[in-house]
Amino acid sequence: MSAKHLRTAWAAALLATTTAATSLVTAAPAGALAGADVPDATYAFTAKINVAEHQACSGVLVDPQWVLTTASCFADGGKPAQAGKPAAKTTVTVGRTDLSRNDGKVVEAVELVPHADRDVVMVKLARRALGITPVNLAAEGPAAGEQLTVTGFGRTTTDWVPDKLHSASFTVTSAAGSDVGLKGSDQAVICQGDAGGPALRLTDGIPELVALNSRSWQGGCLGTDPKETRTDAVDVRVDDLSDWIRRTAFRVQDDVTGDGIADLATVWNDGTLHLYPGEVNKGLGGQNLSQLGGTGWKTMKQLAKGDFTNDGVADLMAIWADGTLHLYKGDGKGKFAAGATVAEGGRTWGSVKQLTAGDYDGDGISDLMAVWGDGTLRLYRGKGDGQLQPQVKVTTGGDTWGTVRLLPGGDFNGDGIADLMAVWDNGTLHFYSGSGTGQVGTQTPVPVGDNTWGTIRQLTAGDYTGDGIADLMAIWTDGTLHLYKGDGKGGITSATTVPYGGNTWKAMLQFA
Numbered sequence: 001m002s003a004k005h006l007r008t009a010w011a012a013a014l015l016a017t018t019t020a021a022t023s024l025v026t027a028a029p030a031g032a033l034a035g036a037d038v039p040d041a042t043y044a045f046t047a048k049i050n051v052a053e054h055q056a057c058s059g060v061l062v063d064p065q066w067v068l069t070t071a072s073c074f075a076d077g078g079k080p081a082q083a084g085k086p087a088a089k090t091t092v093t094v095g096r097t098d099l100s101r102n103d104g105k106v107v108e109a110v111e112l113v114p115h116a117d118r119d120v121v122m123v124k125l126a127r128r129a130l131g132i133t134p135v136n137l138a139a140e141g142p143a144a145g146e147q148l149t150v151t152g153f154g155r156t157t158t159d160w161v162p163d164k165l166h167s168a169s170f171t172v173t174s175a176a177g178s179d180v181g182l183k184g185s186d187q188a189v190i191c192q193g194d195a196g197g198p199a200l201r202l203t204d205g206i207p208e209l210v211a212l213n214s215r216s217w218q219g220g221c222l223g224t225d226p227k228e229t230r231t232d233a234v235d236v237r238v239d240d241l242s243d244w245i246r247r248t249a250f251r252v253q254d255d256v257t258g259d260g261i262a263d264l265a266t267v268w269n270d271g272t273l274h275l276y277p278g279e280v281n282k283g284l285g286g287q288n289l290s291q292l293g294g295t296g297w298k299t300m301k302q303l304a305k306g307d308f309t310n311d312g313v314a315d316l317m318a319i320w321a322d323g324t325l326h327l328y329k330g331d332g333k334g335k336f337a338a339g340a341t342v343a344e345g346g347r348t349w350g351s352v353k354q355l356t357a358g359d360y361d362g363d364g365i366s367d368l369m370a371v372w373g374d375g376t377l378r379l380y381r382g383k384g385d386g387q388l389q390p391q392v393k394v395t396t397g398g399d400t401w402g403t404v405r406l407l408p409g410g411d412f413n414g415d416g417i418a419d420l421m422a423v424w425d426n427g428t429l430h431f432y433s434g435s436g437t438g439q440v441g442t443q444t445p446v447p448v449g450d451n452t453w454g455t456i457r458q459l460t461a462g463d464y465t466g467d468g469i470a471d472l473m474a475i476w477t478d479g480t481l482h483l484y485k486g487d488g489k490g491g492i493t494s495a496t497t498v499p500y501g502g503n504t505w506k507a508m509l510q511f512a
Helices: 003-017 239-249
Strands: 044-051 053-062 066-069 089-096 104-116 121-125 148-154 166-176 181-185 197-204 206-216 234-237 263-266 273-276 300-306 315-320 325-328 354-358 368-373 376-381 418-421 429-434 440-446 458-462 471-475 481-484 497-499 508-509
Touching: 053 089, 053 206, 053 239, 066 206, 066 239, 089 121, 121 239, 148 181, 148 206, 206 239, 234 239, 263 300, 300 354, 300 368, 300 508, 315 354, 418 440, 418 458, 458 508, 471 508
Parallel strands: none
Antiparallel strands: 044 053, 044 089, 053 066, 066 121, 089 104, 104 121, 148 166, 148 197, 166 181, 181 234, 197 206, 206 234, 263 273, 263 508, 300 315, 315 325, 354 368, 368 376, 418 429, 429 440, 458 471, 471 481, 481 497
16 A cells, blocks of 8 residues: 555544543554664564554564454454454564565464453464564563553654654553553654554563553654643553463364363274363373264274364364375364365375374464375375365485384474474384474484384374473373373473273274
């Protein structure tokens, strides 16, 4: 959109949001902070949010796939922001402190999650903003008298449409409930378009998110009545929303029941499919949910579990004896729907030796990794509708993957990208870090268990402890089930016995 069009839209927004002299002016979603330009790459987690062609605001990256901003940024015709897909096309620019450059990421927003009682909304990006470090959340709230650094992309005292991120220092005057009063100056004022930008505490030089820009008098901002000289503002506190932010951003690709904990899908030797909901303290909670298909699952050759439909609920992928691949969509309540054929690969899937799922390219959608009969490892990116893109060969390892006995996938190092754990024919376990491009790095030996992994009957991965790190579930030769907690560094801790099921797990044919 042209600068002239932007100026017209923002001027209209300014007039629409100016109130009587006895109240604050809403920092309407539209234009930057009157302060100094920030150095390149400084506060790169600050985001510029454009809602269609009529309004814009600022925000802050709190997770590789989520930006936090004010809900008023998405208000429409006096109606508050609504949960779900944005009503108008919304793009988010992050990692780019100078908008005239082409670094950082420009990503479409695909989902809004408003907070129940604050002017705050989580904005989900279509893809993870890899390579851009999210802001740290402050552990303590603001205190009167402390200095906060505020950043934003809104208009300044001289520019309607500034290209560069600005910052300025404000003094906290009050902190009551969720409101944070800020005192500005003629060099520090929050203007149109700064709504949603972060208010930061610097601790040992490291910025921590305390609040978001919400409302301001806008004294001295371009377009404000010259008679208005007040530069005070009110921000909305967010340091105490860390649990809500984590729950919103956290995504378990192995969760079928919707509780944020991985669940275990199994095919038993009688040919029936079952789901066992995960439980943080025990690994499994003790429920056994029978699934569709009766005893027909006995001819199934490979099983993988992940969110292939991009709805936050895990689905199943199954290879059948006729060489076809089928998707079974999870319903969020622990059940799977009837199968749908996956077009990619046709009837060639019968030669796959190992199958595992995870988000290997960082778009939030599960992909498949498959070891074929020729010993090569190949990636199939998920489309988000249960279908797959054509295969891409994984270069690491060449054609040696054929000697891998077990190949679970999951995020073992906490970077938001799926990794691989591989049990080789000599009984050792190795970690392969995902790169975010669908490739994996070179192997790193996992010392736990030494060369005894060759005796494991079945092995799968998932976040069974709710900490955002993938763990391993293993069936030993004696038929018992054991949990190996991920350490967040690509390793695991020693085994803990899962009490549920005793030694009956030896009767299991498939595991995911």
